[in-house]
Amino acid sequence: MKTLDEHDRLVRIEDEVALEPDVGALSRASNLVEQGGGPAILTEDLRGYPTGERRIITNVHGSWRNINLAFGLDPETSTEELIFGPFVDRRDERVEPEYVEPSDAPAKQNVVTGDDVSLTDAIPLYRNNLEDGGPYITKGVVVSKDPIEGWENLGIYRIQLKDDETLKVQLFPFHNSGRHFSHAMEAGEPLEVAVLMGLDPVTPIVASSPNEPGTDDYAMAGGIMQESVPVTDGETVDLPVHANAEYVIEGTIDPYHREYEGPMGEFTGTYSEIKRLPEMDVSAITYRDDPIFENLIPAKPAPFGEVEYLAGINTSATLYSQIKDDFPGVKSVNATSPHGLMAVVSMRPGSEGEGKTAAMDLMSTPHGSTYTKLVIVVDEDIDPFNWQEIVWSLSTRLHPGRGLTHIENAPALALDPAALSFGRDDRYDMDKMIIDTTLPSPPADDFQGIVLDPRPEVDEYVETLREMIGGQEGEN
Amino acid sequence: MAEDCPRCGVTDTEVVATSPVEDVWTLYRCDRCEFVWRDTEDREELTPHFDASDEELANADAVPPVEYPED
Numbered sequence: 001m002k003t004l005d006e007h008d009r010l011v012r013i014e015d016e017v018a019l020e021p022d023v024g025a026l027s028r029a030s031n032l033v034e035q036g037g038g039p040a041i042l043t044e045d046l047r048g049y050p051t052g053e054r055r056i057i058t059n060v061h062g063s064w065r066n067i068n069l070a071f072g073l074d075p076e077t078s079t080e081e082l083i084f085g086p087f088v089d090r091r092d093e094r095v096e097p098e099y100v101e102p103s104d105a106p107a108k109q110n111v112v113t114g115d116d117v118s119l120t121d122a123i124p125l126y127r128n129n130l131e132d133g134g135p136y137i138t139k140g141v142v143v144s145k146d147p148i149e150g151w152e153n154l155g156i157y158r159i160q161l162k163d164d165e166t167l168k169v170q171l172f173p174f175h176n177s178g179r180h181f182s183h184a185m186e187a188g189e190p191l192e193v194a195v196l197m198g199l200d201p202v203t204p205i206v207a208s209s210p211n212e213p214g215t216d217d218y219a220m221a222g223g224i225m226q227e228s229v230p231v232t233d234g235e236t237v238d239l240p241v242h243a244n245a246e247y248v249i250e251g252t253i254d255p256y257h258r259e260y261e262g263p264m265g266e267f268t269g270t271y272s273e274i275k276r277l278p279e280m281d282v283s284a285i286t287y288r289d290d291p292i293f294e295n296l297i298p299a300k301p302a303p304f305g306e307v308e309y310l311a312g313i314n315t316s317a318t319l320y321s322q323i324k325d326d327f328p329g330v331k332s333v334n335a336t337s338p339h340g341l342m343a344v345v346s347m348r349p350g351s352e353g354e355g356k357t358a359a360m361d362l363m364s365t366p367h368g369s370t371y372t373k374l375v376i377v378v379d380e381d382i383d384p385f386n387w388q389e390i391v392w393s394l395s396t397r398l399h400p401g402r403g404l405t406h407i408e409n410a411p412a413l414a415l416d417p418a419a420l421s422f423g424r425d426d427r428y429d430m431d432k433m434i435i436d437t438t439l440p441s442p443p444a445d446d447f448q449g450i451v452l453d454p455r456p457e458v459d460e461y462v463e464t465l466r467e468m469i470g471g472q473e474g475e476n
Numbered sequence: 477m478a479e480d481c482p483r484c485g486v487t488d489t490e491v492v493a494t495s496p497v498e499d500v501w502t503l504y505r506c507d508r509c510e511f512v513w514r515d516t517e518d519r520e521e522l523t524p525h526f527d528a529s530d531e532e533l534a535n536a537d538a539v540p541p542v543e544y545p546e547d
Binding site: 018019020021047048049050053118119120121127130131133134135160161162163164170171172173178181182185256258259260261263271273274275276277414 | 490492493495496497500501503505509510511512513514516517518521522523525526528532533536537538539540542
């Protein structure tokens with residue numbers, strides 16, 4: 001927050017605001033106020049709470065500029081550089097978390113347990129959208145441990161308030177914490193969880209990305225930051241919790257009980273339907289003095305919202321790393337479009353048709369198999385983060401007969417509005433598509449189809465002309 | 477005073493919480509459809525699309541599907 005403030009990327013709202021509709025509306029407005037994502041918004045006087053005792057911050061990860069600053073990078077660093085810097089290069093590095101005694105942990109400055117637990121007293125929870133089923137925690141990092149295999153996971157899942165001691169948590173079985181919950185169901189035991197809010201900037205990015213089951217997420221965040229994540233003991237659960245969190249909510253989830261949840265305005269820009277989700281009985285809330293509740297609003301992006309920035313980075317890095325092993329010709333992956341529902345792969349195909357098979361590989365990864373329904377493959381000279389270049393590739397290099405592949409009856413993401421089957425037997429269904437725009441390799445003795453490289457002198461003349469007209473480097 | 481659910485209209489509702497500063501707001505929950513709202517919101521704006529019909533509630537998916545342990 002200090003870094004954002006120093007770079008004028010934090011707007012403080014000092015006037016009193018209502019939890020509804022003001023906080024959600026401000027949060028959404030922060031997505032729209034600038035091209036490329038807006039500043040973080042800190043509301044300091046919330047109606048119904050003593051002035052300054054409870055505050056809310058949103059849009060912390062709401063632009064590439066904000067995230068670049070978190071890494072000490074120039075705010076205008078390109079997205080590809082950001083992803084391929086810390087997130088791909090350090091993806092396999094692990095720095096173990098550092099244990100902090102509970103008495104030294106800022107997250108434990110206030111501890112509330114048992115009958116004293118009151119979610120609304122501790123946290124200024126609010127409804128983002130007019131028709132949301134209730135107040136939501138949308139940026140809470142859920143810590144859980146596999147009750148059979150023993151590995152821990154961090155994941156961000158939507159969490160709705162039921163009452164002052166109970167939350168409802170969305171745990172899809174294909175998410176890592178969902179796997180833990182499935183094992184808890186098998187074992188017939190409640191699942192212990194902790195929800196962390198208000199953390200360092202990297203841990204939520206790691207938590208919102210599709211890491212392989214078994215990944216030590218705290219150590220991965222440490223590797224990316226090149227600095228240990230401080231953790232301490234849970235107050236009532238046997239889980240490591242972030243020692244510097246603004247808030248930690250602890251509790252257990254009954255394996256078999258479900259309650260109505262939703263609708264909620266989702267990252268797809270549509271409301272999801274009412275479902276029946278597991279309940280979390282809250283056993284403890286710990287928080288810092290003068291805590292700040294960090295949250296976000298999922299919404300139709302313009303072109304991106306905070307979800308896209310937050311989840312897009314490591315989703316791209318993860319998918320890239322997973323398919324690069326099988327297809328060394330892959331140069332880059334852009335999965336920043338909402339949660340990787342679409343991905344753009346740039347590559348040099350090693351043989352005819354490899355663009356298509358690399359795309360199929362991406363759609364067979366744990367994340368791609370559920371989320372990704374469209375993969376566009378471009379040649380290595382096309383920047384997959386530059387939409388003008390992608391459209392140019394579609395225009396000039398696509399042969400619809402060879403380049404289009406339609407895959408029927410694939411797994412569907414229930415939150416995807418295109419997957420809804422109104423009035424049909426199946427609740428959801430989804431097909432997938434590959435658009436391979438990579439050019440076939442021309443025969444060795446033919447020049448047709450060889451990519452036109454500019455003369456070597458062109459770059460130099462671009463600089464000369466730029467100086468002559470006093471222009472700036474073009475934006476990607 | 478108890479409020480009817482502005483989403484589905486039933487009268488069975490509960491107070492979830494009141495504001496830490498007294499008499500500013502009350503948060504309610506519907507016992508039927510589990511909608512949670514604050515009494516300071518403009519509930520006239522809610523649209524009938526979201527009225528949580530019997531059919532919608534009956535068809536609501538359990539996620540993940542409930543599985544009972546074998547005896």
